[in-house]
Amino acid sequence: MKHSRFAILLLPLSLIVCLFAANLFAGSVKIPASSVIDILFGGETSKETWQYIVLYSRLPQAVTALFAGAALATAGLMLQTVFANPLAGPSILGIDSGASLGVALVMLMFGGTLGVFSADFGISGYLSVILGAFIGSILVLGVIIFMSTFVRSNIMLLIIGIMIGYLTSSVVSLLSFFSTAEGVFSYTIWGMGDFSGVSLRQLPIFCTFIAIGLFVAVILIKPLNALLLGERYAANLGVNVKRMRIMLLIATGILISVTTAFCGPIAFIGLTVPHIARLLLGTSNHNLLLPLTLLIGSTIALLCNLISVLPAATGMIPLNAITPVLGAPVIIYVIVNRNKIQYFN
Amino acid sequence: MITAENLTIGYLPNKRRNKIVHRNLCFSLETGELTCLLGANGTGKSTLLKTISGLLPPLAGSLTIDGRDLSSFTTHELAKIFALVLTDKTMAGGLKVIDMVSMGRYPHTGFFGRLNSGDHEIVENAMSMVGISDKAYSYVSELSDGARQKVMIAKALAQECPVMILDEPTAYLDITGRIELMNLLHSLANKQNKTVLISTHDVEQALMLGDRLWLLSDENSLQSGSTEDMVLSGGMDNFFAIGSIKFDRSNGSFRPQYFYSQKAFVEAPEDLMFWTKNMLIRNGYTTTLNKSEASIDVKIISPTEIFADGTLLTSFADLKHKLENR
Secondary structure (H helix, E strand, C coil): CCHHHHCCHHHHHHHHHHHHHHHHHHHCCCCCCHHHHHHHCCCCCCCHHHCCCCCCCCHHHHHHHHHHHHHHHHHHHHHHHCCCCCCCCCCCCCCCHHHHHHHHHHHHHHHHHHHHCCCCCHHHHHHHHHHHHHHHHHHHHHHHHHHCCCCCHHHHHHHHHHHHHHHHHHHHHHHHHHCHHHHHHHHHHHHCCCCCCCCCHHHHHHHHHHHHHHHHHHHHHHHHHHCCHHHHHHHHHHCHHHHHHHHHHHHHHHHHHHHHHHHHHCCCCCHHHHHHHHHHHCCCCCHHHHHHHHHHHHHHHHHHHHCCCCCCCCCCCCHHHHHHHHHHHHHHHHHCCCCCHHHHH | EEEEEEEEEEECCCCCCCCCEEEEEEEECCCEEEEEECCCCCCCHHHHHHHHCCHHHHHHHEEEEEEEEEHHHHHHHHHHCCEECCCCCCCCCCCHHHHHHHHHHHCCCCCCCCCHHHHHHHHHHHHHCCHHHHHHCEEEHHHHHHHHHHHHHHEEEEEEEECCEEEEEECCCHHHHHHHHHHHHHHHHHHHHEEEEEEEEHHHHHHHHHEEEEEECCCEEEEEHHHHHCCCCCCCEEEEEEEEEECCCCCCEEEECCCCCCEEECCCCHHHHHHHHHHHHHHHEEEEEEEHCCCEEEEEEEEEEEEEECEEEECCCHHHHHHCCC
């Protein structure tokens, strides 16, 4: 029986393998499959540009999607459990708008001097973008968690999150107004979201941060289950709720801010994937739900990345043009059927 | 045993503004007894329960478990002493009943909460004790309020704590459910020597199955004693009394106070006396032992053989008719 329960993880795992391969084989430049395989296994290839495209563009992009999807989905699940609200998510609670504000401050105010997103970026430029995103998202997350101690209504809390989103975007508008055209352009491009922002050289940093965040999430599986019963029941079961909240704040903060800093504010993955996982699994028990959410997050991100590079000639479609098409119907389905869905009741 | 001396309970919203609910409470919670905490709404029953179980810090005074101060226990240690059933809404509709009850094993399991065969057995036992074994694989969201309450009680049982504290556990249950639950709690206390403390509005059940009563009110703070001592010493008489509601010491029930205009002399077998008086009181008669001062003489032979002032009536409906038309 135990084996069959874990078997459900095999489905997204095999999809991830297929989609990861598809991401390497497909792209705006047509490269024969045999050449791609040669390049990947270190063989010689007829064109040096092909080698560059596969190793320096497609591979890091696929790995980024793999990690970013897992990060956003896991962060979304943790938020939904902590706020006892299945409609919580990084974008709805204003957390990635906090990250956006941090990034905007860095890009629009110091954009020219640090050379962020220019061809020969400095590592310090990227680190300051990450730091901006991290501080911005942690601040918003802190405000929301603080608010949640006295705003008991979940709907009100979501509206506060949306208000925070408006506030940050008003600051961003102001910053854009006084910024250079280049700064605004790179910020706008960043805001559309894509997985190509992480170069092969930055990839280890990116993956390390995400891995740390995911590791913390995995070690929080047991207390996350206890939190399903509410804070006081969790405390009675021996959970140190305050410490747990801080750990969650840090883990979700890292996952969302690092992903947002590198890939832009990607909508819907964090909100939608936990729902897909719960509906597939039929339980809110995090023992399986968290790993499944993580894997489906990667699957969806790889799928979105594949779709974004499909129109070969015209370049890439922004991710935020794709994720809502996949995500919004799921959320609408969930809301319409909420009386029949167990975890809503 | 849990003992409190000069305990002040309340909330600590911030340093300048304490909200004190009660001062100088002294009590001890006895092992092997079912203690029922009674009190009107807003008298601080939940606050007291939360303070005893360590969810709220005491504002002053001492609260000790077997001589050790409660505040010196870690959250993890407390989880093995107190099992709580609260009135909180949970977000656990997506959990199966068996998963929910298994959460009770949380303080006893390892890092990922994996249950061993002993844990599984405890969970099965807990479910069968409250009678929800047949729903083990249902979702919590599919259960009625009463069944959810039973699930939470099974969770508390699975926690295997010496002390169980339940905040209004019978609130959502129907009458048979209440009696079953109170009986279960009573036997847990008496047979397994657990300390069980519940708050309840169900006075009838508390008087019937509670070993000890705690009466909490704004005027008299906390009064405690064995159930029968409390009732017979008059502790209950004015407890819920607001104007016209009075406690009837002879049968432990509350009644609206009637204006008795007339007296009745009653003769009835013991098993019919209660219901005969019930009808008379409801219709404005008080009973008397002195035949001469009575305005009516009622003699009950059987429910279908009733003599009122010597006239044979065949039902209580006829008696009522007779009382009304005098």
